[in-house]
Amino acid sequence: MTTAAHPSSVVSEPTAEKWLRMYRCMQMIRHFEDRVNDLYLRALMPGLAHLYVGEEAVAVGICEALRPDDYITSTHRGHGHCLAKGAAPDRMFAELLGKEAGYCRGKGGSMHIADPDTGNLGANAIVGGSAGIATGAAFSAKHLGTGQVAVCFFGEGALGQGLLYETMNLASLWKLPVIYVCENNLYNEYTHFSETTAGDILARGKAFGIASESVDGQDVRAVHAVAARLIESARQGNGPALLLCNTYRYTGHHVGDISREYYRSKQEEQEWKTQRDPILLFAAWLTGQKIADSAALGQIESEVKAEMQAAVDFAIAAPYPALAEVEQDVYA
């Protein structure tokens, strides 16, 4: 994959192939998470997991604009980021089950998937905790002159963490190639973001001299277009950006968060799912543009479903790490 070109130039408009790859990736995330939920319900998964369902357009739109050697940092709700950056579902499922075949040999689990091969610096279970890491990766990229860009994904809840402002200030001062991507899905766990977030989110980025834009996070093409532009600008040495993606998580904060009416209405959920679904919206556009007909899209979905089931089966069958591993890799 080469540098994503400026989307406004006709020459570099994503080709049908690219659009379909993105569609496939969104389906992959959706069905991956569906299998995760199923593992939880069947009591096959240790601990909990935070699903990315509903937010697929953000990870896919952005990661499609990245080079394979670009960096990302991810969050507790990280499966979508990992997949969009190129992780293999079977090794991800293995990680979620604590198996040796997992990306972290089972030591990390859902909230810590990391993979140098796809530039994934790691999911992070400390809200906001990866802002320094992403900024540091951008620091390396600049100092080593590699032309890499780092994307720091975070939920709007991380706007509560002072570290974010410390690192935005540093990135702005040093013109580091880092994109701060705020995924505003409206909730910090069980609390609406308006109860935790004063003022204006974009203004926070701008106050630190950072180019700040917002985008409809359910529209993968819009996300991709603005991301490609901001990433390219950062790559050219113009410094960091903040991209606010307005989105929604369809399910609970984690797989165990089933009764949600005390903090949000079923109607709200229903509206997002039916009217703002990123996959449905993208599918409608793809068929409208005659890039694919619904049979072709259905074919993609079936393939993905089968692939996810095979990946789960692989993970379930995979062995746990040897017990002696517990004391390995504490130090390099």
Added chain:
Amino acid sequence: MTTAAHPSSVVSEPTAEKWLRMYRCMQMIRHFEDRVNDLYLRALMPGLAHLYVGEEAVAVGICEALRPDDYITSTHRGHGHCLAKGAAPDRMFAELLGKEAGYCRGKGGSMHIADPDTGNLGANAIVGGSAGIATGAAFSAKHLGTGQVAVCFFGEGALGQGLLYETMNLASLWKLPVIYVCENNLYNEYTHFSETTAGDILARGKAFGIASESVDGQDVRAVHAVAARLIESARQGNGPALLLCNTYRYTGHHVGDISREYYRSKQEEQEWKTQRDPILLFAAWLTGQKIADSAALGQIESEVKAEMQAAVDFAIAAPYPALAEVEQDVYA
């Protein structure tokens, strides 16, 4: 002292008496610091101290707008705040020398002067460290309905600390009566603030939904006017404010910082001292308005000088705390 009234109303314009009290207080800070420096040069002071010389108009302009029971938090460069809020110089000097008669029985020293009687929650040697404390005092004021306001003084270096943004967000959400006063004296220790501060300082406050204004920190009347307005507004329940005071420290970062040319020119220092001195500017206005003639102002200065010398003498003669005190007051 009663609530400072809105300065735009003619009725409540500060009286001559008030202007002269402010002038005296500025002189007090200047001569207090002069004695501190002298103690250092005579090797009579343990450790170091950070002088407030040049910045007097900020502390005085603001504290004059506070009620005695209003709160302040101060910084490593805190002598001016403490004096302006009503602390007695003799007990301050005693604290600086580690004597039992000091505000903290000698246990705090220059960077930790605290005094419940004057609403002084304490100087703080952690840059930005008091943002939570001041915000918490405002939280109490609101919850207990006392009508008090808290002022959080901090140097522009504290803009680097994430805690400040966390607490500004909280104060804004909860409409707490706290005024964040940023004293921009251009330097974080030996580094110019432009090397450490991206974007726009006032925009940082505004981004959190906080009323944010800047003022010439060398003009005590201007500082007082805007402070009175912001404080009154906070007291009425309209939430926090950020006040950026542009000022300058005349001397080193601390008393031992003598050769400063590697980070700032003598000429720059000279310009501030001769053209922007808050005491000279205020004196010129006072005499121009015929509130006092220069003889009267000179008289004030002599009185203050004598008072400071007496206070130093008191502190030098005062005893150290008993050794057994070392283990006292760890717990209440």
Added chain:
Amino acid sequence: MPETAQRELTFAQAVREALAEEMRRDTRVCILGEDVAEAGTPFKVLSGLVEEFGTNRVIDTPISEAGFTGVGVGAAMTGMRPVIDIMFGDFLTLTMDQLVNQAAKIHYMSGGKWKVPMVLRTTLGATRRSAAQHSQSLHAWVSHVPGLKVVMPSTPYDAKGLLKTAIRDENPVVFFEDKMMYKLKGPVPAEDYTIPLGVADVKRAGKDITLVATSSMVQVALGAADLLEKIGIAAEVVDPRTMWPLDEQTLIASAKKTSRVIVMDEGYGRYGVTGELASVISEGAFYSLEAPVKRMGAMHVPIPFSPPLEDLTVPTEQTVFEAARALCGKA
């Protein structure tokens, strides 16, 4: 435990009841934390409190652990009695400056003038499959800091009595709750009671070996004691209940009586709580000891996610039983 104790409550209920009673008693007591109000925390420990006390006293915060801990410090100095809720003990990392450089030192630095009557409640404990950033037991850090008090209840009864005392204390108190213990049941009297800080509790009497255990390890010690009984070893289980103040005398007296000691704690075994407790015992009972005090803590590794690995990292009834048997020469 008083004879009147009839009711059984879970650990979570005991914590909630302590808070509710203190909030009724003293309107200055308020709670600040993430998802503490309608959600009642992810562990549901605070369920129902916002309904009784309202959102003015049970206050949802942004995800700003340093910020709202700092607000707690300032509020405590100026007339409130805040209870700060830090969801996972792992997030203490974010509060250390406010807790250690501010809360712990303000009383002393001000020559005794300002006080910080604040409680910071947080959690500890592994084996919840939460991986390295949500499984730590970091109480050793705060126990190291003069100016803080540190409470580690191991039963519903202790949790309620100690939390009430902590809220009434004039100092910053860090209160650790074991996440895995929230559903543990135990007797809790309905009438008002408090437990002083600094008084250890002998949870089981015995003469052959002393098991000093904190928080989550108390149940493990009691389980091991049952196993030991079967092979004729009478283990005494001593729970210090508070790391600071520390009831040295009770620990030393038990050690002198039994002459063999194991100290167990779920924090990391290195440079942690077990080193202090073992040293206090060695210093005080050296000439009565038959063998060096044995320490058992969490393995010196970040807590792994993978269940079979995670389970290896903490002492269990079985590993304690075996260590005790060996120490008593019955291996």
Added chain:
Amino acid sequence: MPETAQRELTFAQAVREALAEEMRRDTRVCILGEDVAEAGTPFKVLSGLVEEFGTNRVIDTPISEAGFTGVGVGAAMTGMRPVIDIMFGDFLTLTMDQLVNQAAKIHYMSGGKWKVPMVLRTTLGATRRSAAQHSQSLHAWVSHVPGLKVVMPSTPYDAKGLLKTAIRDENPVVFFEDKMMYKLKGPVPAEDYTIPLGVADVKRAGKDITLVATSSMVQVALGAADLLEKIGIAAEVVDPRTMWPLDEQTLIASAKKTSRVIVMDEGYGRYGVTGELASVISEGAFYSLEAPVKRMGAMHVPIPFSPPLEDLTVPTEQTVFEAARALCGKA
């Protein structure tokens, strides 16, 4: 120490020379911190480095300890070898999340895939009249955390050799420098050398009592040993040099030889380093000890400003001398 050592350098010079040599050797090494460039830090430890290496490699930061430590973590993962300068050890409070939840765990959590070759240099030590927020010695906290290495040099020679090793290490290393020691002089050879982590150094041999001392306490121990010599007690001074990895064998061997041990450390005495060292020695040399290991650390109080009070809070040659004499039964 090699025989070729002729030159004398101060501790500060030794640190600077280590950094300069490593920066020459490896262009990936860079320094981030407050006032590190033109100012060369308030302690002037880094004076001259920016002139040689430029502001691209000696980088002044805003006052954002958490932020630039985090940047260091990310930079270390992606090809740089950052040296993070935290001016006062007291400010570790602000970096704990980045250091403990991130730097220390990333290698393990990623199943060994990512590495964090970062050094965090900071200071410790009281008696500088800097009061409670600028005088702490908080190395016990990081020593408690698996995934970190912790270095505490006590001489210019050790400082240089250990810092070079730390920079070349593939793991996050926390390196503590005693502020009061910066002007201490000692021999440092001009040729390249390194000192492995995890190897204690016997600073003085003796047969009657072992003084285990860290960092600032080594000079105090040596001074006390001189006093003890005058009354016929031959003290052995053992400096572990690194808290983690810890050279247990050297400590235990010395204790077995002398049968009496004092452990000294400038951190708070409670729940700190002395508890661990004393426990390791008790466990390893129990049956050789004539008396319990004695611990001497900072008094359990926030460090007071007032000079006569502050001086009471840390062990001195005289207090160590007296404790040793008493332990040897010559009181």
